Amino acid sequence: MNFVEKFFEQTRPKVAKGQKLHWLASTFEAFESFSFVSNKTAKAKGAHFRDAIDSKRAIIVVVIALIPALLFGMYNVGWQHFHSLKDVAMPGFWTIFWYGFLRVLPMIIVSYVVGLFIEFMFAQIRNEEVNEGYLVTGLLIPMICPPTTPLWQLGLAVVFGTLIGKEVFGGTGMNFMNPALVARAFLFFAYPSHMSGDMVWIYDMPEGVTGPTPLGEMLAGAAMPAASVCDMICGFIPGSVGETSLIAILLGAFILLVTGIASWRIMLSIFCGGALMGIIFNLIGANDYMNMPFYYHFLLGGFAFGAVFMATDPVTAAHTNCGKYIYGFLIGIMAVLIRVVNPAYPEGMMLAILLMNVFAPLIDYYVVDANVRRRKKRLVAATNNK
Amino acid sequence: MSKVIKIPKGLDIHLFGEAKKEIKSLSDVSFALKPLDVIGVTPKLLVDVGDKVQVGSPVFYVKQNPKVKFVSPVSGQIVEVKRGAKRVIEEIRITADGLDSAVDFGKQSIAELSGEQIREKMWESGTWALLRQRPYDIIPDADATPEYIIIKGFDSAPLAADYDLLVKGQKAAMQVGIDALKKMTSKPLYLSINKNTGEEIKGLQNVEVLTFEGKHPYGNVSVQSQRIKPINKGMRIWYLTVMDLAAIGRLFLDGKYYAKTIVALTGEEVKNPCYFETTKGINLRKMFEGNVSDKHLRYISGNVLTGTRVESDGYLGYYDTQVTVIEEGDYKEGLGWMMPGFKKFSISKTFLKGFTAFCSKKPVHIDSNIHGGQRAYIFTGDFEKVVPLDIYPMQLVKACLTKDIDRMEELGIYEVDAEDFALCEVIDVSKTDVQAIVRSGLELMREQGL
Numbered sequence: 001m002n003f004v005e006k007f008f009e010q011t012r013p014k015v016a017k018g019q020k021l022h023w024l025a026s027t028f029e030a031f032e033s034f035s036f037v038s039n040k041t042a043k044a045k046g047a048h049f050r051d052a053i054d055s056k057r058a059i060i061v062v063v064i065a066l067i068p069a070l071l072f073g074m075y076n077v078g079w080q081h082f083h084s085l086k087d088v089a090m091p092g093f094w095t096i097f098w099y100g101f102l103r104v105l106p107m108i109i110v111s112y113v114v115g116l117f118i119e120f121m122f123a124q125i126r127n128e129e130v131n132e133g134y135l136v137t138g139l140l141i142p143m144i145c146p147p148t149t150p151l152w153q154l155g156l157a158v159v160f161g162t163l164i165g166k167e168v169f170g171g172t173g174m175n176f177m178n179p180a181l182v183a184r185a186f187l188f189f190a191y192p193s194h195m196s197g198d199m200v201w202i203y204d205m206p207e208g209v210t211g212p213t214p215l216g217e218m219l220a221g222a223a224m225p226a227a228s229v230c231d232m233i234c235g236f237i238p239g240s241v242g243e244t245s246l247i248a249i250l251l252g253a254f255i256l257l258v259t260g261i262a263s264w265r266i267m268l269s270i271f272c273g274g275a276l277m278g279i280i281f282n283l284i285g286a287n288d289y290m291n292m293p294f295y296y297h298f299l300l301g302g303f304a305f306g307a308v309f310m311a312t313d314p315v316t317a318a319h320t321n322c323g324k325y326i327y328g329f330l331i332g333i334m335a336v337l338i339r340v341v342n343p344a345y346p347e348g349m350m351l352a353i354l355l356m357n358v359f360a361p362l363i364d365y366y367v368v369d370a371n372v373r374r375r376k377k378r379l380v381a382a383t384n385n386k
Numbered sequence: 387m388s389k390v391i392k393i394p395k396g397l398d399i400h401l402f403g404e405a406k407k408e409i410k411s412l413s414d415v416s417f418a419l420k421p422l423d424v425i426g427v428t429p430k431l432l433v434d435v436g437d438k439v440q441v442g443s444p445v446f447y448v449k450q451n452p453k454v455k456f457v458s459p460v461s462g463q464i465v466e467v468k469r470g471a472k473r474v475i476e477e478i479r480i481t482a483d484g485l486d487s488a489v490d491f492g493k494q495s496i497a498e499l500s501g502e503q504i505r506e507k508m509w510e511s512g513t514w515a516l517l518r519q520r521p522y523d524i525i526p527d528a529d530a531t532p533e534y535i536i537i538k539g540f541d542s543a544p545l546a547a548d549y550d551l552l553v554k555g556q557k558a559a560m561q562v563g564i565d566a567l568k569k570m571t572s573k574p575l576y577l578s579i580n581k582n583t584g585e586e587i588k589g590l591q592n593v594e595v596l597t598f599e600g601k602h603p604y605g606n607v608s609v610q611s612q613r614i615k616p617i618n619k620g621m622r623i624w625y626l627t628v629m630d631l632a633a634i635g636r637l638f639l640d641g642k643y644y645a646k647t648i649v650a651l652t653g654e655e656v657k658n659p660c661y662f663e664t665t666k667g668i669n670l671r672k673m674f675e676g677n678v679s680d681k682h683l684r685y686i687s688g689n690v691l692t693g694t695r696v697e698s699d700g701y702l703g704y705y706d707t708q709v710t711v712i713e714e715g716d717y718k719e720g721l722g723w724m725m726p727g728f729k730k731f732s733i734s735k736t737f738l739k740g741f742t743a744f745c746s747k748k749p750v751h752i753d754s755n756i757h758g759g760q761r762a763y764i765f766t767g768d769f770e771k772v773v774p775l776d777i778y779p780m781q782l783v784k785a786c787l788t789k790d791i792d793r794m795e796e797l798g799i800y801e802v803d804a805e806d807f808a809l810c811e812v813i814d815v816s817k818t819d820v821q822a823i824v825r826s827g828l829e830l831m832r833e834q835g836l
Contacts, residue, residue, distance in 0.1 A: 005718070033759050037722030041684070041715050041754040044695040046821045047811040048686055048712060052730035052737055054758025055815050056723040058765065061736055129759045173762025173816075260735045263767060319766040319780060368778050372796040379618045 008032045026123035030130040059132040061261045065252035066139055072248040073241035074100035077147045080238055104241055107142035110151050114158045122167050131172035140180035143242030153191055157183040177357045178316045181350055213238050215301040215346040218289050232299035243305040253308040262312035265324040270307040273332020281340055289340050297336050306349035316357040323363040331356045391613050393600030395774035397809055399544045402654035402749045405661055412662040416669035417460050418477040419445055423704035426524035429475050437464045442489035442511060442643035445478055453528035457512030459645035459666040461487045493641040496565040504570045511643050516630035520607055520623050521800040522832050531571050532624040539579040539587045539628050542605030543689040547650035547707045550584040553628050557586045559635030564593050566634055578610050587628055608806045609774055617800045653711035655679040671699040682714040684754045691808035715755025733813050761816040772809040779810055783820055786827025794827050
């Protein structure tokens with residue numbers, strides 16, 4: 001570590017204010033604080049010690065939680081490819097994984113390079129330290145995109161998601177919509193022919209074979225998804241990179257919940273909301289889609305992935321504990337509602353989360369307002385007594 | 387039977403270096419009054435360098451509150467007025483002559499004094515400055531009357547001094563103090579104690595005794611006042627500790643300013659943590675000499691949550707009954723944010739200690755490293771775990787940051803003080819100075835005359 005420390009010591013004066021390389025100050029700080037937790041100590045007045053956690057550690061936990069879904073996603077991309085080649089025997093595990101790995105890795109690289117460039121640039125303009133939040137966003141974006149997404153579209157989506165979803169509102173912590181979902185929504189609406197959500201999920205250049213996702217099938221009027229429940233739980237279905245395997249997602253959820261990084265209130269209430277809406281549709285039973293057992297919604301598409309990784313983004317979710325229940329519950333309801341009733345969009349999760357992101361501040365406002373009104377009432381009562 | 391009030395939330399942080407219950411004596415010739423220890427005080431000096439003072443001689447009066455005087459804790463000579471930026475008076479240093487001559491304010495029983503006379507006597511003798519007002523944590527206006535008064539009978543901060551020990555043998559004085567406050571204000575007095583409080587404090591008369599149960603910050607005035615009667619806009623309450631109460635009582639019993647105090651020397655880096663009987667404003671160097679470890683240390687007048695850093699030859703803070711010594715954390719840690727950190731203090735379950743943080747009674751090691759850089763507020767719901775108040779802490783902190791006066795008021799700024807956010811500051815993932823932010827919000831409200 002010594003030579004690394006020396007390097008930072010020698011470089012520091014060069015990025016100081018007024019120096020030639022000052023435009024790299026935020027970048028320097030980011031890499032230095034990545035390598036060494038700084039020697040900053042508490043101020044002279046106030047709390048003289050701090051909790052050992054910092055945002056780097058918290059963020060990295062989310063990244064770790066995403067890894068099972070990512071690894072499985074890579075494998076599934078390969079599996080879907082070889083599966084669609086009807087006349088070729090299924091190759092070994094590593095061949096399948098390697099195929100998927102090579103498809104997904106460029107997406108991750110593009111997402112990180114483009115996104116982090118913007119992030120570093122804005123940190124420098126604002127004279128701030130670089131926030132770590134993009135490490136999660138940058139991994140989420142490729143995971144919620146179909147593996148067929150052209151890299152230039154992905155790059156454009158990252159630019160849009162980071163700029164419009166986050167930086168224009170003041171950067172990390174100030175945004176009100178999940179930047180990863182903004183990027184996904186951008187792709188969805190800007191390139192509908194590539195992203196319709198019901199077809200073209202399978203990566204398959206030479207033959208150009210496409211296959212419908214289970215959600216697409218349902219919307220098209222199938223009685224039941226073609227895939228078995230077992231396949232849907234394990235994740236051997238066409239879909240976006242990270243969203244297919246319930247097992248991998250639940251593994252991530254376990255990590256997030258045990259460490260307390262993501263809110264159990266939100267996750268729980270999303271599943272409750274989704275179940276309730278699903279059951280209501282089961283009771284109505286007007287068509288085949290409504291008759292689909294309600295728990296299928298958790299297995300299909302991005303419901304579970306959205307509930308665990310997207311809706312729990314603490315910045316764009318409701319901030320109050322009570323608000324989190326309401327926020328999650330409404331996401332669950334909206335997601336299933338959009339899926340079943342809206343003919344245009346097979347996947348309702350993305351839109352449900354974005355919609356509730358917009359409403360989260362309003363939910364918080366009313367939750368906090370109860371406290372505010374109690375205080376006002378008390379003041380009025382006290383004044384009247386006098 | 388006193389009323390029992392349970393506080394459901396909070397966090398006790400157990401540290402090494404609790405003071406043993408033995409009292410040594412500590413004397414020195416160097417003393418100082420530090421006006422900056424007291425919020426909202428601009429001192430107007432009544433003495434010059436070279437002047438002789440006695441115990442109880444006025445040293446300065448308060449510009450904002452001119453009837454209130456601060457007095458010398460020792461007899462001796464003013465040797466220096468230390469000024470900081472913009473000529474703000476930081477310290478008024480006094481060298482003791484060892485004669486202990488004191489100004490005589492006259493022994494009088496409370497019964498023969500009127501409320502107004504008690505007030506005047508407290509202004510003149512410097513004991514008025516022992517009273518503090520909420521909101522804002524300032525010295526109350528000289529002519530004001532509070533809604534009620536809270537007498538703090540215990541402190542719940544980490545390694546806090548045992549108040550029973552601090553007022554041992556002072557029961558009569560405390561009782562006179564209560565009678566004086568009662569006569570002066572004719573308002574309700576509440577005495578807050580916990581289940582460990584001894585008979586001397588518990589047995590005080592003419593005061594409603596409330597037993598609090600819970601974890602820190604259940605000893606904080608805001609937590610207690612919200613359970614007694616929440617502070618509305620325009621309402622003022624006072625508080626003081628039992629030691630201050632005894633000092634007020636001694637004024638009427640002895641006719642002199644009572645400058646003696648007992649201080650707990652605590653902290654992991656202290657070789658022999660114990661109590662010291664001494665005088666207010668004393669230089670702390672002799673307390674530390676030969677009694678601390680060789681590491682790079684941080685000396686704190688007060689506790690680790692709200693105290694003020696002092697030099698190794700600094701002076702005891704005006705209201706402090708505790709001094710803490712911990713390791714200065716000015717080291718770099720390679721990839722520290724990734725390390726398992728088995729021994730590090732955290733309430734986050736990304737560390738092993740986080741799983742037991744709320745129930746463990748085992749002491750933890752701490753140092754002053756803040757373990758990370760300042761970030762935007764990302765995570766939510768953490769502050770709520772450690773703030774047992776009927777407020778939304780994160781929302782209030784943000785209102786303070788944006789200087790939104792109306793919103794601060796709506797969210798209950800009057801009911802809180804910076805110290806209530808000390809635990810938030812400790813656990814904040816974003817490493818912001820939450821107490822300073824809340825203090826700035828409170829100061830803004832005070833400037834508006836609210």
